[in-house]
Amino acid sequence: MADFTMPALGADMEAGTLLEWRVKPGDAVRRGDIVAVVDTDKAEIEVEIFEDGVVEELLVEEGTKVPVGTPLARVRGADGEGPPVQTPPPAPEHVAAPAPASPPPSPSPSEHRPRVSPLARRTAERLGIDLAEIHGSGPGGAITQADVERAAGAPAAPSPPPPPPPPPTEPAPPSRQDAMRGAIGALMARSKREIPHYYLETKIEMSRALAWLEQHNAKLPVAERLLPAVLLLKAVATAAAETPEMNGFWVDGEYRPAAEVHLGIAISLHGGGLIAPALHDADRKSPGELMAALLDLVSRARGGRLRSSEMSDSTITVTNLGERGADLVHGVIYPPQVALVGFGAIRERPWVAEGMVGARPVVTATLAADHRASDGIEGSRFLALVDRKLQSPEDL
């Protein structure tokens, strides 16, 4: 008999709310099956089980918030007994900070994230309007600019009546936005406190990569084309596979290189906030496969359904600011990883080649790395390797 416990879905998670069981007592489960949906502060996550077995008993009811490590269900192993049913290794160590008093469980999943247009959000912030009190009239109940303006112009909203304000002694549970901001803040503060970061940057000339991409895309229907980001990701993933010092975890005072490359992708969420799920085995995917996996991951990250393995096993993370981004980014490492690669926007820049200055597309790649696991010389080699790979795009 083994317990299936509340997993740590990312190094910043202290507790989670069991939203939904996908199994019932008597069900046979196989490694990789999704058995439950858990709400962390950041997202709703589909939790996979990592042992075969039969569900004996569910120990926690839907809607209950429990700390990481709490037994959620009893599972009988295929052979009648077995090791504890656990989340995927390596389980990142938990945040050592004292757990805050648990807020009451959130009401219902659908109320977690009112969809709000970016314009409406900005307007609401400007006017000091609480989005939670606005009834959305857009598609799927989304809050639109017009809703905000209506709320601003009509202090007493006609319908539905605003809920009575909570008694001043009992603060309202934090909104999803606040909770996510808090979770990001706690993790990044821990990273900066514990990880001795060092930073490197290098400029990468992108004309070969972009010319290859244009030629590749010209032959394909829109839906099968690649974005420049895919080449950047593939270059990092293959370079990471060849640089063990950058791809792994700092756990229990020592560095453990990872056998696979699971590329954490920093994805900004439209309502605000950030999540960095793993794109599994990124070094072994073709550019086309990587593009499909990236689109799928981004859409599920924004739509709110990531899987537990994606939340806990990234081996190195990439943050790509994209075409409207700044020129470069000095990233903050996600513990327990030891490196983060940042890309600024690809822009036309003066570039010297063969004694001549010309305009070329250039991207600034940065590396933030953990000085406990590597030194600048290895970091420099790693960035040079990323550059070299982007100069041979046909081999990516």
Next chain:
Amino acid sequence: MNEEQAREVLLQALAEVAPEADPGTIDPDVPLGEQLDLDSIDLFNLIVVVAERTGVEVPDRDYPRLATLKGAIAYLAEPPDGGP
């Protein structure tokens, strides 16, 4: 496709790709990415949906011409190769 049809297709595609966006407030002259907080993945998805609906396969190099709603309507109403 006339401009009215092009506008209709684009607004429908935007509603799918960026359900939080409010079509009524889009400024036709401001880049969509900027005013709706869309990144390159969102814009890629938008062009894919437009291709599904209209058959217009926009070449990579023409993407900048679809940056604003106004530009995108003009492009779809009169694609460079005459359309499908």
